[in-house]
Amino acid sequence: MSASPSTAAAPAASEAGTPTARGTRGTAKRRPPVTRRGERLAGYTFMTPWIIGSLVFTVGPMLWSLYLSFTDYHLILGGDFIGLANYRAMFDDPMFARAVKVTLLYVVLAVPLKLAASLAVAMLLTQSRRGIGFYRAAFYMPSLIAMSVGMALVWKALFATDGPQDQIMSWFGWEGGGFIGNPDVSILMLVLLSVWTFGAPMVIFMAGLLQVPGELHEAAQVDGAGKWHRFVHITIPMLSPVIFFNVLMETVHAFQMFGPAFIIGGTAGGPAWSTLFYTVRVYALAFVDLRMGYASAWAWMLVLAVGVVTLIMFRAAKNLVYYAGEDNK
Amino acid sequence: MIRDPYRLRRRSLLTSASAAAVVAAAAACGDDGPAGTADDPIEISFEWWGDENRAGITTEAVELFQKKNEGIKVTTNFADFPTYWEGLSGRMASRDLPDVFQMDYSRLRQFGTGGLLLPLEGVVKTDDFREGFLDTAKLDGQLVAVPIAGNTLGLLYRADWFGDNGVTFEPGYTWEDYKAAVGTVGATLGEGMWAGADWAGQYHFMELWLRQTGGSFYTEDGKALNFDAAKLVEWWGTSADLYADGLVPPVETTIEWTEDGLVQDVLGSEIGWDNFMPGFAPTVEANGGTLALAAPPTLDPANLGLYLKPSMQLVISGATEQAEAAAKLVDFLLGDPEAIAILGTNRGVPATNTGLETVEIDAYTQAVLDYEASVSQYLTTPPPAPPAATGAIEVKFGEIYQQVQYGEMTAADAADLFFTEAETLLASEQ
Numbered sequence: 005m006s007a008s009p010s011t012a013a014a015p016a017a018s019e020a021g022t023p024t025a026r027g028t029r030g031t032a033k034r035r036p037p038v039t040r041r042g043e044r045l046a047g048y049t050f051m052t053p054w055i056i057g058s059l060v061f062t063v064g065p066m067l068w069s070l071y072l073s074f075t076d077y078h079l080i081l082g083g084d085f086i087g088l089a090n091y092r093a094m095f096d097d098p099m100f101a102r103a104v105k106v107t108l109l110y111v112v113l114a115v116p117l118k119l120a121a122s123l124a125v126a127m128l129l130t131q132s133r134r135g136i137g138f139y140r141a142a143f144y145m146p147s148l149i150a151m152s153v154g155m156a157l158v159w160k161a162l163f164a165t166d167g168p169q170d171q172i173m174s175w176f177g178w179e180g181g182g183f184i185g186n187p188d189v190s191i192l193m194l195v196l197l198s199v200w201t202f203g204a205p206m207v208i209f210m211a212g213l214l215q216v217p218g219e220l221h222e223a224a225q226v227d228g229a230g231k232w233h234r235f236v237h238i239t240i241p242m243l244s245p246v247i248f249f250n251v252l253m254e255t256v257h258a259f260q261m262f263g264p265a266f267i268i269g270g271t272a273g274g275p276a277w278s279t280l281f282y283t284v285r286v287y288a289l290a291f292v293d294l295r296m297g298y299a300s301a302w303a304w305m306l307v308l309a310v311g312v313v314t315l316i317m318f319r320a321a322k323n324l325v326y327y328a329g330e331d332n333k
Numbered sequence: 334m335i336r337d338p339y340r341l342r343r344r345s346l347l348t349s350a351s352a353a354a355v356v357a358a359a360a361a362c363g364d365d366g367p368a369g370t371a372d373d374p375i376e377i378s379f380e381w382w383g384d385e386n387r388a389g390i391t392t393e394a395v396e397l398f399q400k401k402n403e404g405i406k407v408t409t410n411f412a413d414f415p416t417y418w419e420g421l422s423g424r425m426a427s428r429d430l431p432d433v434f435q436m437d438y439s440r441l442r443q444f445g446t447g448g449l450l451l452p453l454e455g456v457v458k459t460d461d462f463r464e465g466f467l468d469t470a471k472l473d474g475q476l477v478a479v480p481i482a483g484n485t486l487g488l489l490y491r492a493d494w495f496g497d498n499g500v501t502f503e504p505g506y507t508w509e510d511y512k513a514a515v516g517t518v519g520a521t522l523g524e525g526m527w528a529g530a531d532w533a534g535q536y537h538f539m540e541l542w543l544r545q546t547g548g549s550f551y552t553e554d555g556k557a558l559n560f561d562a563a564k565l566v567e568w569w570g571t572s573a574d575l576y577a578d579g580l581v582p583p584v585e586t587t588i589e590w591t592e593d594g595l596v597q598d599v600l601g602s603e604i605g606w607d608n609f610m611p612g613f614a615p616t617v618e619a620n621g622g623t624l625a626l627a628a629p630p631t632l633d634p635a636n637l638g639l640y641l642k643p644s645m646q647l648v649i650s651g652a653t654e655q656a657e658a659a660a661k662l663v664d665f666l667l668g669d670p671e672a673i674a675i676l677g678t679n680r681g682v683p684a685t686n687t688g689l690e691t692v693e694i695d696a697y698t699q700a701v702l703d704y705e706a707s708v709s710q711y712l713t714t715p716p717p718a719p720p721a722a723t724g725a726i727e728v729k730f731g732e733i734y735q736q737v738q739y740g741e742m743t744a745a746d747a748a749d750l751f752f753t754e755a756e757t758l759l760a761s762e763q
Contacts, residue, residue: 078761079426080447080721098750164589185585187739271419272732275588276739291422293725294443295761 069300077297079290090301100302102277103285110191110281111258114198119250122202126209127239140210147203155197156267160184163193184268187278194279197264205250212246213239244325252317259310262287282306374406375658381435381645382417386612387679394675398665405658418724425449430650432659436478438469438643442555443721445472451649452477457660458668461685469643469715479663480643482608482681482688485712486541487704489595489610490602491617492625494518494528502627504708505634508542512575518601519580528601530594531581533572534734536727538604538629542568544638544713545631555720556763558755562748569737569744576738584738595624604629607704608644608681611697624697626704628711637711644681722758729754 048055073090077083094100129140149155163169165182173180180186183193220238229237240247262283265273271288273280282302290299369375381391388411395407410431412420418440424430430449444450453459454476459467462480470478488502488511495501498521500514515529522528532538540550543560552559575581582594594600595613598620610626617624631637647666649659665672670691673683678698682705683689694702733751736742742750 076761079422080443080449081762098753165586181585182589185588187741270415272728272735274732274735275584276736276741277732291419292728293722293758293761294422295758296426298761 069303072297073300073304075297076295077300079294079296083297086297090298091305093298094301094305099280099285103273103280103282106191106273106278106280107259107261107282110195110198110261111255113191114195114258114261115251115254117195118199118202118254119205119247121199122206122250123209123247125202126206126213129206130210130213143206144203147201150197150201151263153263153267156264159193159197159264160268169193185275187276190269190275190278194261194265194268198258198261205254208246208250209243212243216242241326245327248317248321248325252314255313255317256310259306259313369404369658371403374404375655376406376408377432377653377655377658377662378408378410379433379662380410380412380417380421380431382414383411383435383679384413387411390675390677390679394666394672395662397671397675398662398669401665401669402658402661405661407662415728422724428652430652432650432653432655433662434648434650435481436646436648438646439719439723439727441472441478441646442718443724444648445477445718446721448651450477451651451653451656451659453479453649453660456649456656457663461668461687463684463686463689465641466643466684469641469718470646472718478643478646478648479667480684481645481647481667482643482678482684483641484606484608484644484681485639485641485705485708486537486604486629487607487708488602488627488629489605489607489613490625490627491595492623494522494601494622497521504628504631504637504711506628506630507634508571508630508632511630512572515575515580515602516578522601526599526601527580527582527594529575529581530587530600530603531572531576531584531738532604533569534731534738535604536730539565539568539730540716541604541629541638542571542632544640544716545633545636547636549716551716551719551723553717555717557759558752562745562752565748565751566744569734569748573744584735588735598622606644607701608678610701610704611678611695614697614700626700628704628708636713637708639708639711639713640715641705641712642715643684720759721762722755725758726755729758 072083074085074087075083076086076089125143129136129143133139161167163183165185167182167184170178170182180189183189216239220242221234224234224238260283261281265279265281265284266287269275269279269281269284271284271292273284283306286299286302286306289295289302293299379395381387383391388409391411392409395409399405399407411417418437421430421434421444425444428449430444436444452475453470457479459476459479463483466480466483467476470476470480490502495514495518498514498518500518502511502514511529515527518528536550543550543564549559551557572581576583582600587594590597593603593609593613595603596616598617607626610624614624628637628639647663649656649663653659666676667673667683667685668687670687673688673691674693678692678694678701682698682701683692692698729751733742733747733754737744737747
């Protein structure tokens with residue numbers, strides 16, 4: 005809606021260079037304040053459904069859960085304010101350490117693997133080839149469906165004993181059966197599911213790769229740099245803001261892993277708690293044990309932990325990420 | 334050129350919005366709730382746990398109910414046991430329970446407190462229940478549920494496999510006898526087949542075992558466990574050597590089972606509820622075997638620890654707006670001869686006299702009745718309705734025992750963890 009008036013007004017603006025009485029519908033920053041206020045009101049009015057939605061369905065429940073985290077709220081019986089007792093109890097809770105361990109293991113495995121895969125495929129898909137559009141779509145496809153219930157069920161079938169994974173691996177001497185029933189490797193199938201859904205970071209990597217100036221590569225080539233050197237010394241540094249963004253997003257997502265783990269491992273994080281993700285445990289505390297207060301404290305601890313990790317990443321990024329045009333370092 | 338492209342649209346938008354509001358308000362004014370006629374039916378919801386098979390016959394019975402009660406529309410839903418309870422627990426918090434739903438004795442207190450269930454005295458028919466069945470439908474003296482059927486624990490076993498090896502189970506045989514039999518028969522079976530299943534992960538079976546020496550799982554007031562960690566280690570130890578010798582299926586295998594081992598023709602026996610018999614036996618027979626029922630093993634030949642438990646109950650939500658229609662449905666499902674004929678013994682042998690007289694007793698159901706008659710002298714007073722946290726404790730019991738099976742924890746550590754968890758859960762509801 006706003007596009008058409010501003011393009012229409014563009015010639016007038018460039019012609020005069022300053023606001024004129026004639027330009028009744030100038031570009032946004034030149035409009036008289038009265039209209040601006042009116043438009044702002046209209047803008048907020050149109051946003052009302054979303055503002056209400058986020059207040060009622062996101063901000064409100066979040067604040068409520070923050071309050072609950074300081075109570076011993078039981079889903080049916082209600083509860084009382086107990087201060088920090090929930091947060092203290094967490095550190096004595098043997099399940100807390102387990103859930104943290106499983107989640108960290110997953111983050112450490114899934115994030116780098118997924119990013120490596122998505123970068124590799126992004127590099128393949130930024131070549132100019134015939135039918136490249138098809139390949140791009142094809143590689144993006146899994147991420148559209150992967151976090152669905154259906155996919156988790158397919159995964160369950162793939163990694164069952166005597167399922168495809170078990171059969172193929174047993175040709176090479178594997179005797180561990182399906183990943184589903186084997187606590188030593190069960191987390192790997194969730195890592196694989198995550199890696200397989202590299203679509204989103206891949207698209208972002210592709211956009212980043214296409215931004216790397218071709219003349220840098222040409223210049224380096226003239227100087228005799230090989231493919232590997234150009235990748236390490238040109239592509240990676242030029243891509244570092246995009247890498248940083250992807251690392252950040254994927255890490256935050258990985259911490260919140262829930263759906264497939266819940267479907268495959270259940271509330272018990274089976275087998276033997278090997279898929280007892282932090283979020284799965286929060287769910288079990290809330291909806292099996294009905295301990296809403298304690299579950300809320302767990303949830304807020306996750307918020308805190310992800311916040312701290314994000315902060316550390318931003319700190320680290322200062323020295324690792326190269327933004328073009330900021331050459332004063 | 335349009336001077337203000339928004340104005341027209343805005344006005345028409347406002348007009349249509351206010352028009353819609355007026356229409357909605359007018360519609361709301363004329364609505365005093367459903368009239369209960371075919372055109373404007375009363376709607377009630379009914380949910381249960383179970384498989385497709387149960388869903389099929391239940392839906393059929395519900396359709397008959399709707400035909401006989403024009404003006405009541407029943408929406409139905411079902412899920413498997415764990416999913417069902419996870420869903421209802423969440424909905425319980427928002428008081429969004431179905432009007433009529435299937436209840437499990439171990440969850441009765443959890444749902445029965447706080448006015449979530451409608452007191453049923455005088456609401457549904459209670460004059461036709463078989464002796465002793467209503468005892469387990471009361472919570473602190475108040476009737477909040479009605480039993481659909483009853484069941485008790487037993488040993489389901491392959492009479493062909495055990496019989497071929499000269500093993501029979503007479504009431505009063507010991508756990509050691511049973512273990513020996515599992516060993517003997519197991520030795521004759523091929524790989525991937527077992528004569529018995531690991532019983533140690535089920536809290537109901539431990540309760541049975543505790544009752545055999547006069548104990549109980551919970552204290553009388555339901556506020557604590559009535560045994561100690563050492564006892565739990567001892568219980569978990571009862572199947573440990575069979576497990577170590579591979580005479581019962583390993584957890585790696587059972588975790589992937591979506592069907593019972595008996596039905597899959599790989600298991601020779603298991604302790605379980607006697608009402609599973611009619612469900613399993615036809616498949617076992619189709620596999621060329623014979624399924625039979627015997628008393629469970631015991632620690633004391635004079636005390637089998639058994640009691641008659643409601644296999645399932647029906648309850649009405651305390652928040653229902655259609656108590657009358659809901660009660661009609663409950664009465665219909667338990668007492669209408671045609672409904673009973675459709676439902677059969679899928680949920681167990683009916684708890685009403687009408688049900689028992691009407692239901693078609695096939696050979697498998699007869700086996701259950703015979704079994705219950707054979708142990709009737711051993712049936713003792715049921716324990717009081719277990720504490721509200723039982724549902725969660727039951728889950729935890731199996732989950733923690735799984736760690737022992739996988740060798741991730743020693744039985745002693747696992748027992749300590751179970752006590753920590755169970756005590757926290759029991760404390761959380763006081």
